Amino acid sequence: MDLIKNKASAALEEAEKRPAHEQVYQTLKAQIMFGELVPGQPVTIQGLTESLGVGMTPVREAIRRLISDGALVFQGNRRVSVPLLSSGDVEQMIFARISIESELSKRATENVNSTDIDDLERIDQRLDGTIADGDVSGYLHLNHAFHETLYSYAHAPILSDLAERLWLRFGPSLRVVCGRFGTQSLPDRHKDIIEALRARNADGVARATAQDIEQGMELMAEALTDAQPTRFD
Amino acid sequence: MDLIKNKASAALEEAEKRPAHEQVYQTLKAQIMFGELVPGQPVTIQGLTESLGVGMTPVREAIRRLISDGALVFQGNRRVSVPLLSSGDVEQMIFARISIESELSKRATENVNSTDIDDLERIDQRLDGTIADGDVSGYLHLNHAFHETLYSYAHAPILSDLAERLWLRFGPSLRVVCGRFGTQSLPDRHKDIIEALRARNADGVARATAQDIEQGMELMAEALTDAQPTRFD
DNA sequence: GCGTTCACAATATGATCAAATTTTTCCGTG
DNA sequence: CACGGAAAAATTTGATCATATTGTGAACGC
Numbered sequence: 001m002d003l004i005k006n007k008a009s010a011a012l013e014e015a016e017k018r019p020a021h022e023q024v025y026q027t028l029k030a031q032i033m034f035g036e037l038v039p040g041q042p043v044t045i046q047g048l049t050e051s052l053g054v055g056m057t058p059v060r061e062a063i064r065r066l067i068s069d070g071a072l073v074f075q076g077n078r079r080v081s082v083p084l085l086s087s088g089d090v091e092q093m094i095f096a097r098i099s100i101e102s103e104l105s106k107r108a109t110e111n112v113n114s115t116d117i118d119d120l121e122r123i124d125q126r127l128d129g130t131i132a133d134g135d136v137s138g139y140l141h142l143n144h145a146f147h148e149t150l151y152s153y154a155h156a157p158i159l160s161d162l163a164e165r166l167w168l169r170f171g172p173s174l175r176v177v178c179g180r181f182g183t184q185s186l187p188d189r190h191k192d193i194i195e196a197l198r199a200r201n202a203d204g205v206a207r208a209t210a211q212d213i214e215q216g217m218e219l220m221a222e223a224l225t226d227a228q229p230t231r232f233d
Numbered sequence: 234m235d236l237i238k239n240k241a242s243a244a245l246e247e248a249e250k251r252p253a254h255e256q257v258y259q260t261l262k263a264q265i266m267f268g269e270l271v272p273g274q275p276v277t278i279q280g281l282t283e284s285l286g287v288g289m290t291p292v293r294e295a296i297r298r299l300i301s302d303g304a305l306v307f308q309g310n311r312r313v314s315v316p317l318l319s320s321g322d323v324e325q326m327i328f329a330r331i332s333i334e335s336e337l338s339k340r341a342t343e344n345v346n347s348t349d350i351d352d353l354e355r356i357d358q359r360l361d362g363t364i365a366d367g368d369v370s371g372y373l374h375l376n377h378a379f380h381e382t383l384y385s386y387a388h389a390p391i392l393s394d395l396a397e398r399l400w401l402r403f404g405p406s407l408r409v410v411c412g413r414f415g416t417q418s419l420p421d422r423h424k425d426i427i428e429a430l431r432a433r434n435a436d437g438v439a440r441a442t443a444q445d446i447e448q449g450m451e452l453m454a455e456a457l458t459d460a461q462p463t464r465f466d
Numbered sequence: 467g468c469g470t471t472c473a474c475a476a477t478a479t480g481a482t483c484a485a486a487t488t489t490t491t492c493c494g495t496g
Numbered sequence: 497c498a499c500g501g502a503a504a505a506a507t508t509t510g511a512t513c514a515t516a517t518t519g520t521g522a523a524c525g526c
Contacts, residue, residue, distance in 0.1 A: 019311075019511065021297070046475065055513045057290060060477090064254070064294045068301035070394065077520065078476055092391040099332040158325040158402070161303065162395060169391070252477065279509060288479045293511090310486070311510055 021058035024048070025065050032071045032082065033168055034140045035175020042081045043072060071168040085173045090221040093166055097217065098210045100163050101147070105193065105209040107154035109202040116153055117197050123149060124190045131183045139183045140175060146190060150209075170220065177223040186219065188212050254291035257281070258298050265304045265315065266401055267373045268408020275314045276305060304401040318406050323454040326399055330450065331443045333396050334380070338426065338442040340387035342435040349386055350430050356382060357423045364416045372416045373408060379423060383442075403453065410456040419452070421445050 028048075031037050048059045063080055066072040073083045085093075123146045130138035144167065151160050178186065189212035196204030261281075264270050281292045296313055299305040306316045318326075356379045363371035377400065384393050411419065422445035429437030 021511080044475070045477095055511095056476090057293070057512055060290070061293055061297045065297045065301040068298040070391070079520095088389075089391055092389050095336060096333065096392060096395060099336075100329065103328060103332075156321075156325050158303070158322055159329060162329060162398070165395075165398075254477080277509065278511095288477095289510090290478055312486095 019058075020054050021061040024052055024054060024058045024062040027052065028062055028066060029069075029071065029168065032066065033144065033171035034137060035172050035178070037082045037172055039082050039084045039172045039176060042079060044080075066168075069165055069168050071171070082172050083169065085170065085224055087221055087225050090170070090173075090217060090224060093170055094214060094217045094221075097163070097166050097213045100159055100166070101151065101213060102206040102210045104151040104154045104156060104159050104163060106202045106206040107156055107159075108150050108152075109197060109200060109205045111155060112153050112197060112200075114198075117194060120146065120149055120197070121194055124194065127188075127190070131186070134183055136175070136178045136183060139178065139186070140171075143188070150193070170217075173224060174216075174220055177220045180223060181219075187215060189215070252291070253287050254294040257285060257287060257291045257295040260285065261295055261299055262302075262304065262401065265299065266377065266404035267370060268405050268411070270315045270405055272315050272317045272405045272409060275312060277313075299401075302398055302401050304404070315405050316402065318403065318457055320454055320458050323403070323406075323450060323457060326403055327447060327450045327454075330396070330399055330446045333392055333399070334384065334446060335439040335443045337384040337387045337389060337392050337396060339435045339439040340389055340392075341383050341385075342430060342433060342438045344388060345386050345430060345433075347431075350427060353379065353382055353430070354427055357427065360421075360423070364419070367416055369408070369411045369416055372411065372419070373404075376421070383426070403450075406457060407449075407453055410453045413456060414452075420448060422448070 037043070043063065045056055045059050045063065048063075049056050052059065063072060067074055067080065070083070072080050075081055123142055127139065127142040127146060129135075130142055147167075148160075148164075151163060154160070189208045192208035193205055193212065196208055270276070276296065278289055278292050278296065281296075282289050285292065296305060300307055300313065303316070305313050308314055356375055360372065360375040360379060362368075363375055380400075381393075381397075384396060387393065422441045425441035426438055426445065429441055
């Protein structure tokens with residue numbers, strides 16, 4: 001009897017060399033960060049073993065990692081789900097993101113060469129395309145790529161890791177906001193960032209990054225308090 | 234009537250009932266944070282299954298969580314070990330710790346009552362005892378307890394989580410520093426923190442916290458560059 | 467309503483397979 | 497004959513799975 005592989009497992013076949021638990025982790029991470037899972041949605045081990053076509057051990061390990069990342073939450077009674085953010089959570093993330101990511105963009109400015117900036121600009125142009133098309137998924141991927149690429153120039157793995165962890169936390173909720181308001185209402189400061197980068201103006205890059213973050217996160221905070229006026233604590 | 238359960242036994246049962254993977258995680262976390270494992274030391278799954286007396290699945294899950302925490306590193310070829318910090322790593326952690334933990338102590342100041350401050354002072358007094366006795370292990374535990382308790386007053390779980398993650402990263406290396414120089418050479422600003430807390434001077438608390446962090450981390454940075462003058466990249 | 471029972475999902479173990487490191491052996495060279 | 501290095505065997509460790517056990521929530525009867 002040959003097992004018919006579904007499309008979810010087909011995505012895994014790309015890098016066949018890596019261990020299964022690593023592949024499951026990367027797959028789930030992308031699904032969470034780019035909002036393919038809805039906040040509050042329960043995540044079951046057995047459901048994933050079936051949809052991903054692997055045993056439960058790799059799935060368990062991936063879920064543990066994502067819980068430590070804050071990308072999933074353990075609901076006490078053996079239940080795991082995608083986190084629902086409170087307005088307090090978002091407020092803390094705004095502070096942390098501005099602190100960490102401003103510094104990352106400042107450090108990136110010290111190290112970039114013009115080729116790097118060109119790469120960044122190309123990503124931003126494609127990003128504009130997704131906004132024009134209303135392509136939410138593409139927008140989320142390219143917006144992340146823009147920031148990740150910028151921060152990679154800082155050569156600061158520990159700070160980058162902290163930033164990545166924060167992105168994982170708000171990914172599902174950001175998707176909800178985009179789904180509600182569309183991509184049109186998501187202004188960004190990427191042009192300012194690129195301009196300041198070309199001028200090698202580190203403080204300007206940091207300031208533009210902080211504004212970019214604040215704009216996006218404030219929008220998310222509003223949408224969340226709007227959607228969940230009451231929370232049961 | 235045996236239907237009535239008393240609180241103490243219920244709490245005890247709850248502690249006993251924690252799943253094995255959770256217990257393994259907590260055990261390893263403490264061992265790493267308080268320096269019972271040496272930086273660079275390899276960590277094997279089978280070694281832990283024997284020393285902890287549990288199966289490999291709980292051990293694997295705990296290790297995955299700790300890798301996501303940055304408390305353990307995956308060495309490419311399936312090997313896991315306690316991280317060795319470079320001076321660049323320490324420098325990034327200084328920035329991140331000061332950013333996050335200053336904010337936490339600032340927020341804590343807004344929420345504390347005098348009982349909280351008394352608790353903190355009691356911890357600090359016991360901490361002084363361990364310094365006098367040269368009790369490195371006790372020092373590490375109580376120093377952590379002091380900061381964790383202070384930050385818990387901020388009611389900012391996401392920021393606290395980021396801080397905890399950083400503590401896990403430098404725990405093993407801090408232990409090395411203490412082992413080398415003893416506890417005498419570790420000055421802290423805890424008295425300043427408590428004083429500013431009593432005055433409800435949030436900026437003062439934040440400043441004292443930043444100084445406390447900077448002093449400790451700088452000492453660690455010196456000791457590390459001293460111990461590992463050359464690194465092979 | 468309350469208590470018991472039932473079904474399902476999660477936890478944990480041991481077995482099995484694969485990969486990597488270490489040790490051993492063998493051959494060639496000085 | 498001794499030494500060094502490469503190849504191969506052996507051992508150790510990691511990865512995955514199948515299965516048994518346990519706990520949880522829900523349905524049912526009282």
